Amino acid sequence: MQTNSLTKPLTKNMGPENVATSLDSYRANGGYRGLRKALRMAPADIVTTVKDGGLRGRGGAGFNTGLKWSFVPAGDDAPPVKYLVCNADEMEPGTFKDRLLMERDPHLLIEGMIIAAYAIGAHTAYIFIRGEYHLATARLENAIAEARQQKLLGSNIDGSDFSLEIHLHRSSGNYICGEETALLNALEGKRALPRAKPPFPQVSGLWGKPTVVNNVETLCNIPHLVDLGIDWYKNLGRGEDAGSKIFGVSGRVRNPGAWELPMGTPIRQIIEHHAGGLCDGLKLKGFLPGGGSTDFLGPQHLDLPMDYDTIGKAGSRMGTGTIIVVDDRTCPVGLVLNLSRFFARESCGWCTPCRDGLPWVVQILQRIERGHGLPEDLELLREQAQRMGPGNTFCALAPGAAAPILSGLDLFEQDFIDHIARGCCPYVVEPEVLEAV
Missing domain, CATH: 3.40.50.11540 (NADH-ubiquinone oxidoreductase 51kDa subunit)
Structure with a gap:
C-alpha cells in the first residue's frame, strides 16, 4: 500500500522476484x-x-x-x-x-x-x-x-x-x-x-x-x-530539486549498480556507501557525474550533492545521474580516446565540426596514446574541442563529446604530458587489479 511515507516510488516494486512485471x-x-x-x-x-x-x-x-x-x-x-x-x-x-x-x-x-x-x-x-x-x-x-x-x-x-x-x-x-x-x-x-x-x-x-x-x-x-x-x-529531495532519482555507478568499484536515492544525495555517499567504494588498492582520480558526455570532476567534488544546479556550478552536468569512476590505475588518455571513438562513430554527419572534428580528435588521441604524440598536440586538442563547443554545431552531440576532452585535459594534464614525454602509455594494469574488478 502506498502512503505519504513512500520514499522510493520508482523502485518500490523491485525485488529479487520482480514482483511487478504482471x-x-x-x-x-x-x-x-x-x-x-x-x-x-x-x-x-x-x-x-x-x-x-x-x-x-x-x-x-x-x-x-x-x-x-x-x-x-x-x-x-x-x-x-x-x-x-x-x-x-x-x-x-x-x-x-x-x-x-x-x-x-x-x-x-x-x-x-x-x-x-x-x-x-x-x-x-x-x-x-x-x-x-x-x-x-x-x-x-x-x-x-x-x-x-x-x-x-x-x-x-x-x-x-x-x-x-x-x-x-x-x-x-x-x-x-x-x-x-x-x-x-x-x-x-x-x-x-x-x-x-x-x-x-x-x-x-x-x-x-x-x-x-x-x-x-x-x-x-x-x-x-x-x-x-x-x-x-x-x-x-534533499535540496532545491524535487523527487528521487536512480543514480548509478560503474567503474572499478566493489558494488557497481543503480539505486534510487533522494535528489541531492552527496556523491561520496553514492560511491562509497552504495557502490562500496573503489576496489582494494585503488584511489579515486576523477569521475564523470552523468554519463560519457559530461565534464570530469575531481576528488575535491565528492561532497557535492547530486542535483542539476550544484553540478552545473561545479563545471559539469548531472546528466543521467550515472557516475563513471576513474581510478588511479586507469589511463585517462585511453578513457577519453574510447569515448571520443564512440562519439565520432555516432555523429550523424550533418555539420562539419562534428563530422570532421571528432575523427580528427580521435587521430590525435590515438597518436598520444600510442606514444607518438607531440607537445603541440595538447593545444591542438583544446582548440579542436573548443570548436565543437556549444553554439558551433547543429545539436548537442559534439559539445557533449568535447566535455570529457576539455575537462580531461584540465584535470589529467600531467597524464597527457607523461604520455608524450615517455613515448608510451605509462599505465600498466596489474593482474590482481583485474581480478578484483
Whole structure:
C-alpha cells in the first residue's frame, strides 16, 4: 500500500522476484491508482501539478517537465492530433537506469505514459526503445497487451472518455536519437538528423503535429506525483530539486549498480556507501557525474550533492545521474580516446565540426596514446574541442563529446604530458587489479 511515507516510488516494486512485471502484481501494490485519480482531474490541472511539483527531465537536460507540457497547444483551437513519445533508446555511455525500470516494472512506464498523454491531449503514443533491449521489449509488449485487455488502453480507458494506443518501436541504435528531433525523424522512417528549431516539437513534432518527448525515468515519476501530491514529491529531495532519482555507478568499484536515492544525495555517499567504494588498492582520480558526455570532476567534488544546479556550478552536468569512476590505475588518455571513438562513430554527419572534428580528435588521441604524440598536440586538442563547443554545431552531440576532452585535459594534464614525454602509455594494469574488478 502506498502512503505519504513512500520514499522510493520508482523502485518500490523491485525485488529479487520482480514482483511487478504482471498487471495483477502491479495493481496489488497500488498500481494504476495515479491514473484513476488523473482521469478525474482536468488535463490542465495535471500539467500544473507536474510543473509545480518540480519534476525535471531525467534524460539529462533537466528541464521542468510540466512546463514542457504547457507549451503544447490546448483549447478549442488546438490541433486535434497530438503525440506522446517515450525516449527509451538510452544510448548514453555508462547509463543503464531506464533498462532497469522497463525490465522490472513495465506497467509503471505504461501508467505514466497514459497520464502524460491525457494531460496533453494525445491519443497515440510511441515507445522508441533501444533495439538491443530484448528483455525490456518483451516485458513492455506483454504489459501493453495486459493493459489493453483490461481496458487500460484503447477506447474509453477505465470507463472514461479518454482513449489511447501505445505502440512499441524498436530503434536501430543511434546515439543521435537522444536528440528529440532526430528521434522524431527516425520514428517517421527518415534519417536520424536533428531538425532546426524553432518550431519546437511541442508545436510541430511527429508528422508536423504537436508532440512531447519524455525520457523513461521522467514518465515513471508521473503516477506517484499525481497520486501522492506536490508536497510529498518535493519532500523526497534533499535540496532545491524535487523527487528521487536512480543514480548509478560503474567503474572499478566493489558494488557497481543503480539505486534510487533522494535528489541531492552527496556523491561520496553514492560511491562509497552504495557502490562500496573503489576496489582494494585503488584511489579515486576523477569521475564523470552523468554519463560519457559530461565534464570530469575531481576528488575535491565528492561532497557535492547530486542535483542539476550544484553540478552545473561545479563545471559539469548531472546528466543521467550515472557516475563513471576513474581510478588511479586507469589511463585517462585511453578513457577519453574510447569515448571520443564512440562519439565520432555516432555523429550523424550533418555539420562539419562534428563530422570532421571528432575523427580528427580521435587521430590525435590515438597518436598520444600510442606514444607518438607531440607537445603541440595538447593545444591542438583544446582548440579542436573548443570548436565543437556549444553554439558551433547543429545539436548537442559534439559539445557533449568535447566535455570529457576539455575537462580531461584540465584535470589529467600531467597524464597527457607523461604520455608524450615517455613515448608510451605509462599505465600498466596489474593482474590482481583485474581480478578484483
